[in-house]
Amino acid sequence: MEPQFSMTTQRDHSGTRLDAQQEAKRKSASDYSHIKGWGADLDHKNRPAYPMERKPPRLEGLHWHDIEDQPLRVKVYHSIERPGITPVFGTSTPPSGVSGKIRDVAYGLSENDIRHWLMLLFADRVNVVEGILHDLSRGHIPNIFAEMGWKAEMKHRPGRLALKVAVTATVLGLGYKMLTRRKARSY
Template sequence: MNANETTAAGRDTSGQHPPGPTAPQRDFSHIQGWGADLDHKNRPAYPMERTPPRLEGVHWDRPEDQPIRMKVYHSTERPGVTPVFGTSTPPSGLSGKIRDVAYKLSENDIRHWLLLLLADRVNMFEGIGEDLMHGHIPNVLGEMGIRAEFRHNRAGLARKVAVTAAIVGVGYYLYRRRGR
């Protein structure tokens, strides 16, 4: 059997490619870029590749991990925390409890992400409450970028105001209707 022959199962036995399942013999040449790995001329990185790869400058000592002084969340798919992580906003309050529940779930579970979104919104309200407790009245509209939105995207701002007014109006109507 020469280097271009395959077995009856459709596997390359030349030793150049690892064995694995292949698709039935069909013509995919109409797909742009199909089979680019077959000819080295079609591989942009080929001239720069080396076998074995270069090892100069690759050997380095792993730095010490960042010390953990607070609760650090990590994915259930990872065995531990990453060497470096953020510490600017440690989990606290109700939003922290919501994050505790979210990080017990796998990242491929939609509840994980929805709980994290909820925790972010709860954290925003906790921040507003904390500002008010310290005697600081937050400029919510300014922090939302209303001035920039008015200056650069008036149509989008008008649409947002209309949608908000409609939601508040429907909510008020339903509230009044329920009271009768």
Template structure:
């Protein structure tokens, strides 16, 4: 779109907005420092965007309520399964602007980690949790943060134990 076809807005800033620094900078193109450089690159002018060929769906794909139509391309590496899959299906009943949607998805991720550990144990593989979490590397390369995390986790554990004991009494 060239400058001749752009709709020119009024040049004057209304008095009630004049006190706001920068308000109305987009009204007059002369007030925009980068305006002379803002133009469509020649290689994109007149380009037509075509919808990609839809990907074949051979696994369950969860759809957002905001975008109920299937997107042409989507990930298939980890289809929902088990308890975490049930949680994900439940989360997608809520809108993406609902905190429940995201909190349930975060919880489903944590459940998926536990399911993965169970799957490893079921196959006879004992996971090296410390190496997989990067504890050795953090101890070696970021010792102050590691010590802080251990101290905070220990304090939280002690507080939980004390709280549980006080509830029994």
């Protein structure tokens, strides 16, 4: 038994009715212009939208000058893999204190070394503690709960806040117990 082919009508993406022969013609290998991006890798000579290189290039009227380097008034860190600092850099928080010393050591290591990144993370945490101590030395008691977002965490993630409080209490309790146990056993 031979298969029977019936002329079915279909619609293309614009809603126009197509019969089977038109459908086959539209999908032929010679016409893929209905596909977005078709022809992007064709010969550049036949593509008017492809930017053509001018020879010689038009360079009249250029007035670019090298910018002056920003004056170096604070210590600025840069990778040991690069020859120098960038022409413009931030100076809002120069390195200071213990965190600055940790950064000195960290920037002596390659960026490919995990110790470099771990020391920078540790220096950030030390800088937070230094900031709190600085506030206390000036007579300002920081509102640590508000600054750490405890109110928002209580509202949006109370379970996670309870876990943080439980872990902190456990660590502090174990630390206190270890310190008092040592004092009790000292001969």
